[in-house]
Amino acid sequence: MNIFTNGEWLPLSFAALMGLSMLIYAVLDGYDLGVGILMKDATDPEKDRMIGSIGPFWDANETWLVLGVGLLLVAFPKAHGIILSSLYLPVAVMLIGLTLRGAAFDFRAKAKIDHKHAWNNAFFAGSLITAMAQGYMLGSYILGFEKSLAAIGFSLLVGACVVAGYCLIGACWLIMKTEGELQKKSVHWARVSLWGTMLAIALISISTPLVSARIFDKWFSFPNIVLLAPIPLITAVLVIALEVLLRQLPKPNDRWCWVPFVTTIGIFVLCFHGLAYSFYPYIVPDQLKIIEAASAPESLMIILVGALIVLPVLIGYTFVAYKIFHGKAKDLSYE
């Protein structure tokens, strides 16, 4: 294991930590962005209930984005500069979206009742804009920040894919956290967005190797193709299992209401690994490697020590928060 002796393990651990934060972000903020998008199709009392299901969590969920980008910033300053200035406008659009939805979340409940409708729309729009922009960035990243018209088209398509993925995990969250009519509606939403997600996964899996010969070789040369086959195969199994299960939900006594959410997390994790494998060892596709972009080892070390102490505590109290608010969502009350 020479990576431990030549000092490469530190940047690699940070890349892993950053990837993990991004993955957790996609799952956690993914479900609350998804809920925001699905609100468009809900009645007013349903909207309150949907907001109630994400209310105690959304703040902390967004913090994972700050951590992910923060790790990119602190561990790989060069890559941070290249990536964020290449994605300047989509980043700005995403930030506007995030600002709008975060503010709307509070205003919809606190401003005058006749403005509530407008704030609900702002919450929906902010969620949609954020998801689209994140997908656009992913698309643009896959293409190595190419700026042609075709590249923009592709990035927009990936934007739509991410919207579908977030709707899926949002709907599965609602299946777990709601009951009655809203739960049935959520099953319907999940089934529709599962189709979108399936198309999305297919699109990204096919196009990524086509864009880069390096990525193509990583997947399709022998013996990689055999060793890696489980990733797409298990993904396919999970997708089919999810579709079969969704047809039967809700079951009596609400059995298995949590299974779709967990299955979707599984799908997200597998897709994430596929992408991570494709791009490794680059942090900026085909331009800059993880090792080349890293900060000084002594600075990385001091962050790592802090992270190793704090992360278990952080995960611990996140768990406590989810435990306190477990079970079916109620309308939010401060008292």
Add this chain to the structure above:
Amino acid sequence: MIDQLDPALLARIQFAANITFHILFPSITIALGWILLFFKLRFNVTKDYKWMEAYFFWTKIFALCFAMGVVSGITMSFQFGTNWPGFMETVGNIAGPLLAYEVLTAFFLEATFLGIMLFGFSRVPGWMHNLATFLVAFGTTASAFWILVLNSWMHTPAGFEMRDGMAHATDWLQIIFNPSFPYRFTHMLIASGLTAAFLVAGLSAYRWLRNDRVPAVMAALKTGILTAAVLIPLQIFIGDLHGLNTLQHQPQKVAAMEGLWETQCGAPLVLFGLPNEETRQNDFAIEIPKLASLILTHEWDSELKGLNEFEGNHPPVAPVFWAFRIMVGTGLLMLAASWVGAFYLWKRKDIIKPLAYLLIPMAFSGWVATVAGWYVTEIGRQPWLVNGVLKTVDAISDVPAPIIGISLSMYLVIYAVLMTAFMTTLFYMARKAGQKKSEANTPSSGQTVAEAVS
């Protein structure tokens, strides 16, 4: 037209717009968190339900401010990369760990326990809710700690060495407790205390004027006024110390604050004047002889360095000069208002109408003073981004001016919308709270009082 604009200037305006909008909300929440904990603990001790009513009302405002702070803060974490890549490339080894520790030790703590604090009152035992409230307050303060460490380091860098054009940390204790940090951190915490105190006092005065004088309103009003009355002399004292510290490390900033062009012994205090960078003097100046020397060195005749000593290496004078006067003027107004208020509360156990009218606009006096103060210190650092290490112009990204123009316009539009919504909602919430008759009088943790958010 926009492509003739300087991208560096646009990027600076954008950063200023983002951080100005952002700081408004943390400057409330840092201290309001502790005020909420105070309300809660007062209830625990006295069992007087007015404290819980005050707690619930201000919790909603806290939640609103917190959400605005979070979303505007996320923008900040991206700005470094999108507009100022040179910053992290040069001092990333120092700034990186500090920012990472802020996220790890503060952001998650406050965000997670905020959920329990806001919506967990009827789901968790009383002690746990107290703990959550404490951890949220602690988290906001910890966040202020780390960010002020970094900001202070940019003013008075220490504990590092430059290798190949990059800063490398040599002593983390020196970095964290760099020379201006203790003053800046204290100054900011008290500024937050004053901002929250005047907000509480101002909004309570608004309810008082609408004849909504239930015990909860009076308790909050009293808390706001007395907190302000205690903090403002403290702030003037700390501000003075901070000024002396700045004189030692960044004399050109102090010279700009005072509008002092020539180095002189027994320098005058410029009460009014229009700093003119062309002629390098103040037009229409009204001065009090020797007072600046006295204030800054505590001696009548000592020498103060003028801006001409730093030609080409000092900040733009007029904005620093004016922002400083706005901050000090607001501070003096705060002193007057809070002490008059405290006097009437002591004499009559109530306030008087003219004071209530004054306190309403002063609900936002903390914002004015805080933002003006930050303009003094940040514009006063120019042309440096990190004092003596990195110039602002050298950190800029190569994003062209029109693109920055687009993002800047989007930000300004959404900030204007949100600011309008925020202000109107605050007063709407105050009116609504007054219309609602308090139904239950002795709920405790675990009992759900029927008041949904909406």
